[in-house]
Amino acid sequence: MTQHSQFALLGTRRFLPFFLTQLLGAFNDNIFKQALILAILFKLSISGDRDLLVNLCAMLFILPFFLFSALGGQFGEKFAKDALIRVIKLAEVLIMAVGAIGFVLGNLPLMLLTLFAMGTQSALFGPVKYSILPVALREHELVGGNALVEMGTFLAILAGTIGAGMLMASSSYAVLVAGAVVLVALAGYLASRSVPRAAAAMPELVLDWNIVRQSWRIMRLGLGQRPAVSRSLVGNSWFWFLGAVYLTQIPAFAKELLHGDESVVTLILAVFSIGIGLGSMLCERMSGHKVEIGLVPFGSMGLSLFGILLWWVSSDFPAVATPYDWLSLLGVAQAWWIMAAIFAIGLFGGLYIVPLYALIQSRTVEKERARVIAANNILNALFMVAAALVSILFLSVAKLSIPQLFLAISLMNIAVNAYIFKIVPEFTMRFLIWMLSHSMYRVRHQGLEAIPDEGAAVLVCNHVSFVDALLIGGAVRRPVRFVMYYKIYNLPVLNFIFRTAGTVPIAGRSEDEKTYERAFQRIAQYLAEGEVVCIFPEGKLTTSGEIDEFKAGVERILAANPVPVIPMALQGLWGSFFSRAPHKGLFKRFWSRITLVAGQPMPADTGRLVLQEQVAQLRGDVR
Incomplete structure (x- = not known):
């Protein structure tokens, strides 16, 4: 691509x-x-x-x-x-x-x-x-x-x-x-x-003009979707709750807290809107042109952090006899901190909302998509009304100041998104993968368009480090079900990610025959359901940087499940922190530049030694 x-x-x-x-x-x-x-x-x-x-x-x-x-x-x-x-x-x-x-x-x-x-x-x-x-x-x-x-x-x-x-x-x-x-x-x-x-997705649909009944049915349809979609609807509406609070309070915040005139209101609206626009634009680059829900926790953290910062920097703003206009306001050093916080709230809001919209669209079947989005609109309206009620409760009943209201909703944001990420741990899993592939490693992709957008396939790749699966999972547009040695699967922290991603633990037949046979059953189930399964046919991490001999398990999988097999290779991971290179040291090659290369699909009857040769050719001399 x-x-x-x-x-x-x-x-x-x-x-x-x-x-x-x-x-x-x-x-x-x-x-x-x-x-x-x-x-x-x-x-x-x-x-x-x-x-x-x-x-x-x-x-x-x-x-x-x-x-x-x-x-x-x-x-x-x-x-x-x-x-x-x-x-x-x-x-x-x-x-x-x-x-x-x-x-x-x-x-x-x-x-x-x-x-x-x-x-x-x-x-x-x-x-x-x-x-x-x-x-x-x-x-x-x-x-x-x-x-x-x-x-x-x-x-x-x-x-x-x-x-x-x-x-x-x-x-x-x-x-x-x-x-x-x-x-x-x-x-x-x-x-x-x-x-x-x-074209119409469902032209045979019989319209129901009963507003109450159909609204209830559509809400049930939306919230009855798979958890990733239904909780994305909640997360999307929660964003509009936050946005409604901020946008409603901006005029009073500008007048009463910043002692500004109408131009200050316009300045804050401009900074907030530009922040959301820039955050939205950054989504595509940061997500690698795919629906990357790992950005949602990142956006949520930013919304809370900078909401708290806005509360912190808004106190005791210097008053003047004549209200500030936008230019004179920017002459006050404290105002720059406030504008930076407002801009960051907008920016992280863009990073939060765009992946949620894209996920709802991509994971809802076409004939239900418009009605699910209608459910989202109803939820948005409910949350915006709730935003008005919460603001009245906090400002008029509890007598909080506007900055304290911002603090309160920032803390509420932590609680709401903790609930969403707990119910749908895929958000957290994708965030950890995204962080890994954008911090410790600089990952380049080559030939990944060979992986089909739909239908079952088996990926085979060399095994260089403890985080190979995370790097591959972060690069491939489709969800990938990995097969990995059970001792790696059970590593602390990583086990959470592997379990959430539906990883299949496998042991040697001589170690644990039940785990061994159960793994092949699970692989067959995934492939029958049209999933992509990735295996590391070497059966272990390399200890030399070279590709070890592929085991016969890959041939058993392909014989029982005749689907296309796609060779892949990781370049540049040997010597990185999570590899078994003997002299890597703690910080040696910590910011590794690596490449994931995919070859063309091959038929299911391709032998393991031929697959090993293809992977070796894709890797080349770059260990």
């Missing part, structure tokens, strides 16, 4: 029109929503409670996600996704036309009705938005595509928020806002007309 930047997707018709469609939609939502809030606070003649109306706006936008996400999930399965996107975007044009009239007339009920309709349109768009990505993108593009979508969404939110403020500053704000939202909606519809064909 040739490695391309994720930005290359922006040059493809199968991604760019969709990207522009969703980008313009998020931009338009935030222009209208923010402009309405500013109109309520500063422009309209209103006799009622303005704060109550602002909170009503938030409720009217999020309520449709409870009511109509299930319907959106059904639509996403039953109808062609490209046609559905165009219908939804055409509806946006009509909705924004009504909203434009409301702004021009200064008619608040009409504007509130438009806001509710916008929320409905977003609730219907969400399931098709994320379920179309695995259809349009190749497997190695899925993380990059999600990263671009997340980056675009948060930058669109930022641009819409700032743009609304600029439009509302004009004396002709009503006409400007009305024209902007209609024009952006039209641009989004025109972009949607170029979205390539994406």
Whole structure:
């Protein structure tokens, strides 16, 4: 597989029109929503409670996600996704036309009705938005595509928020806002007309119009998925809980704690959004163009660490007679620590959320994907409402300060993700593998596209170190079931990783015949289920750096399970810390540069000595 930047997707018709469609939609939502809030606070003649109306706006936008996400999930399965996107975007044009009239007339009920309709349109768009990505993108593009979508969404939110403020500053704000939202909606519809064909996943689905019943069924479908998917839904919604707390408190934080004006709010929003955008972009490079859920614990740690740091550095900010603007604020040294913490929260948030979205998409069957994403949207809405309730409880009842609220949710983040990682230890396992292959070793891959994306296969590789399985598992896009000597399997710490990865311990027949026979039964089961199994046919770690003779066990496996066999070789591990090289020392070659090379698939009747020769040729002279 040739490695391309994720930005290359922006040059493809199968991604760019969709990207522009969703980008313009998020931009338009935030222009209208923010402009309405500013109109309520500063422009309209209103006799009622303005704060109550602002909170009503938030409720009217999020309520449709409870009511109509299930319907959106059904639509996403039953109808062609490209046609559905165009219908939804055409509806946006009509909705924004009504909203434009409301702004021009200064008619608040009409504007509130438009806001509710916008929320409905977003609730219907969400399931098709994320379920179309695995259809349009190749497997190695899925993380990059999600990263671009997340980056675009948060930058669109930022641009819409700032743009609304600029439009509302004009004396002709009503006409400007009305024209902007209609024009952006039209641009989004025109972009949607170029979205390539994406067939219906389940055209025979019978629509259930009972909102309560179908929402319950879809929630059960989502949370009833395999643990990695169902807990990813929880983790995804927890991210939106954190995001809702931070974004809601930023205006008060800027005014009351940093003694700033409106430009300081914009600065914090910009730093936070850019952080999320950069974190999202880093995901593809850090994950090696595959769905790498090992980044999720890394992102979670960063969210907690820098949330605690934000609490620590926010106390006793120097007050001034005139509120700081964004430029004068940056003249205070303490402000740089605060901005760094906010930027890091955004960055690690991007590293946290993108792999979760990609995992949900990649591990959900196509005919259920839109409904599972609909379940995710309902959960998101629930968690965002919970974020508002928790904020009220902590700030108004418990009388915590805003920095103390940030501390509290950072500690809650540790507890929530500890629960997720305990239920799905694959997250922790992948994190340890990722850390190993990005710290102690610099790993280069060659020829791994020979490993099929689907179907059973056997990998055979030379055995150089105690961490060979971790390095191979971190490089191959598919889950790999390893067969390894039981004494290595039982090593402390590594045993947790091996058990989580479904590793098969094996002993010599003379050592433990039951373990020996059980291993072959487990291997046959994995291959029958279409899994990839990796074995080290030497049966032991090399003590000289050379490849030992392959044992007959590989021939027994292939005879009983006639699947393709792919030779592989590790180069450069001999002499590294975890090898058995006699003179390696503690730090000798600690930052080893190694290469994993794969050859072309070979038939199942290939003899062990031929496989040994192929592995030796792939390794070459680099031990």
